[in-house]
Amino acid sequence: MEFDTEVAAGNFYQKYAKTSGFGTRLSKGHKDKNSDMMLDRVFCCSHEGKRPKDKRNMVVKCPRAETRCDCGARMKISCRQAEKYRVVQFVAQHNHELSTPSKTHLFRSHRHMTMAHEAEIDMARSCGIAPKQSIELMSKQVGGRENLGFIRDDLKNYLRSKRSIPMMQGDTGGVLEYLQRMQLEDPNxxxxxxxxxxxxxxxxxxxxxxxxxxxxxxxxxxxxxxxxxxxxxxxxxxxxxxxxxxxxxxxxxxxxxxxxxxxxxxxxxxxxxxxxxxxxxxxxxxxxxxxxxxxxxxxxxxxxxxYDYENENDFLEGWSEMLKMYCLEDNKWLKKMFDIKEKWALVYxxxxxxxxxxxxxxxxxxxxxxxxxxxxxxxxxxxxxxxxxxxxxxxxxxxxxxFRGNQSTPAVTFPCKILQHAASVYTHEVYERFKDELCKGIDCKWEVDGELGKQVIYRVTPYGKTSHHLVTYDSSKNSISCSCKKFEFAGFLCSHALKILMTLNIVTIPDAYILKRWTKAAKIGNVCVSSESSQEMESKAKLSFRYKELSYLYMQLMTKTSECDEAYKIAKDGF
Missing domain, CATH: 3.30.420 (Nucleotidyltransferase; domain 5)
Incomplete structure (x- = not known):
């Protein structure tokens, strides 16, 4: 292909990228020293290359997520051998997951607030319309947020820079009509x-x-x-x-x-x-x-x-001390609450x-x-x-x-294999919780408390505390448990268990302690919520049961496939 200008070539590659599901950025180019004319230019995927070392690493509290993974997808143009810019290199393959078309507008390269956008927002503000309402109105006018050209963060940045310079009887029919209309639009x-x-x-x-x-x-x-x-x-x-x-x-x-x-x-x-x-x-x-x-x-x-004590005796002592401190021994409401403590006290x-x-x-x-x-x-x-x-x-x-989770990996600020493993499986938010536990575990002290066959019991003491936790590791099953019950409660390992895993040079999280609900793949696959309970079920009841279950699975499929053109076509052809 040939283009009259570098801008025209860039616009073409930008349009191609948005359709294909990736972001772009300008890479290297060379100018003519005499005329200052661009001789060649490379347009590449936004995941190209590797992030350079940041000299501020020691002081940055929340480093940006890593998005670059050395992707080689690119288009190079040159006018060295012709009057127009000709495509002289094109690499289509990516080494990462592409975005679905409905989310491609979130890439930075596909977002741009035009002067028309700014004028419309300013006019809305002068009429007393809040920014949130104006962006909703503009989205409707163009057929959805994905067609708007910018997101709320861009609007916030623009405004920030600008600042720096009863149910009544009559309602019944309407409510029923509304609910029925919603069911027509969404059969499920x-x-x-x-x-x-x-x-x-x-x-x-x-x-x-x-x-x-x-x-x-x-x-x-x-x-x-x-x-x-x-x-x-x-x-x-x-x-x-x-x-x-x-x-x-x-x-x-x-x-x-x-x-x-x-x-x-x-x-x-x-x-x-x-x-x-x-x-x-x-x-x-x-x-x-x-x-x-x-x-x-x-x-x-x-x-x-x-409802935070980890030991029942500690909880009972703490409760008693609280009553004495505030002279609440005869408080009827607190007595009633204590009677149902098993329902709210976290220790239980x-x-x-x-x-x-x-x-x-x-x-x-x-x-x-x-x-x-x-x-x-x-x-x-x-x-x-x-x-x-x-x-x-x-x-x-x-x-x-x-989108952020699929297109980037949490930044691992210090070399640690088990932390890198966590970054590869967990979502950004859960990874941060895991990292906090790991960091707390580094400062814990430990000693062997006893052995029982393949099981070794460790006494782990957090930094600055006198109380300890008992961690049991079974080498035959690669299983680990802690008396704090963090995994059982939260679904990821505690600092005490991680301390022992690091001490034993175990560099990956055992599979049994990675809950799918916290991973990037949490929504992959369907979940069957019920099963036929009786072979002797009456034929009519069995028919109704099967219809409901298949409808529920169908609903899950529809919800997922409607988000992507390719998946929609596959599902439609399958049906």
Whole structure:
């Protein structure tokens, strides 16, 4: 191919890169010394080369993630032998995963705020429209954020640089129409309505396909809370939320409740389980609502509910000292709380997997986010529309983080094999937690406490502390456990266990201690949530069961394949 100018060649390669799923940057070029004309130029993949050594490594607290992996994809143009710029070299192969077309706009090279963008934003600000609302409006005008040409971070940078110079009866029909319309748009949108004796809507539960698919991957631990009341008639908004492999809060389902009775909660938990094809979480974190606890015991009797002492005796001593210090020995509420300590004291729940969450802070943080989207001025229909905006924004943030995780590797600031292994399997956020544990482990002291066959018991003492932890390593099984139960609770190894692994020169994390839910591959593959329980099931019931299960698996497939043109075509041809 030939081009009239270097700019035209660059624009072509940029367009090709955006279609193919990678970012670009300018590489080396040579100019004519006499005319200052560019003789040749190389346009390359943004993953080309290796990052040079940063002299600030000793003082940088949060180094940028590594994106370069010596990719050789490039296009070279030259006008040395012709009047026009001719392509003299083209390398199409990449040595890394390419992005899906729906996320390619996130590459730095494909983002640019034009003067027209800036003028539109300035005009919106002069009319009192907030930046967030203006970017939403502009996105709609061009058919989605991926067509906008810039992201929210670019808008923030622009503004920063600029600064530096009640449910009423009449609502019922509308709500039903809205829910039915959502189900038409998304066949796997699930909703349930409970009505009172006058056939008026009292409670509403809903979950779309993304929520249900997320639950299959990350529904092992759920936070549930009803502390937020913000819509027109003051009904509690109940949210089922969890945490994904990026440590981001995700929503599994939402509900608008008329009241908070035992019956309401029983209906809600039963409805949630039905929406998730019978799957219930391993652990649920709630507030200390007695009616909620009663409903949970009735509907999900196998669940654990929990709240930092690692030893029971230490907890009991600490509790007693607290009562004496503040003269609270006769406090009735504290006595009541102590009677149900097994439900909230972490010492009784160390072996309960909680995805590293100790309270309902996920629900509470989500409640604070809702305040930015939903107002008392909104009726129910407006509530649903604004709540959907919240979900869209959260999911876009997740998409951005997915992109970052697929296109870069956490920066390993000091040479350590086990840390490099962690960087290759964990997401950026979980890697940082793992690195913190590893760094704490370096300063721990250890000594052998005893041996039992192939098992060696180590006494590990954290730096600056007198208390110790017992770590047991079995060389025949390559298994390790610690009395602090960090792995059982959080899903990644503690500093004490890592200290012993490093001492034994074990340079990779044993496979048994890498939970898929914390890895980059957390959402790869489908999750089967139920199985046929009885061979003697009636034929009609069996037919219904199979239909539901296949529909649920189909939903997971649709949710994934709709994000990518190639996957969409493969799935469509397969069907």
């Amino acid at each position: 949108f699930y909703y349930a309505i409970q009505v009172d004796e006058d056939d008026l809507i009292t409670n509403i539960f809903w979950a779309d396909a993304k929520m249900r698919t997320d639950f299959t991957h990350f529904g092992d631990v759920v936070c549930f809370d009803t502390t937020y009341r913000k819509h027109k008639d003051g009904r509690p908004i109940a949210l089922f939320v969890g945490v994904n492999h990026h440590k981001q809060t995700i929503v599994f389902g939402g509900a608008l409740l008329y009241d908070e009775t035992i019956g309401t909660f029983e209906w809600l938990f039963d409805t949630f389980a039905k929406a998730m094809m019978g799957k219930i979480p391993r652990t649920i974190l709630t507030d200390q609502d007695g009616r909620m606890a009663t409903a949970l015991a009735s509907q999900w009797p196998t669940n654990h509910c929990i 729940g160390r072996e309960t997997f909680c995805a590293d969450m100790t309270t309902t802070q996920r629900s509470e943080s989500m409640n604070s986010v809702i305040k930015k989207y939903v107002s008392y001025k909104h009726d129910l229909l407006e509530f649903f529309e604004h709540f959907q905006r919240l979900l869209d924004d959260r999911r876009y943030d997740e998409s951005v983080t997915d």
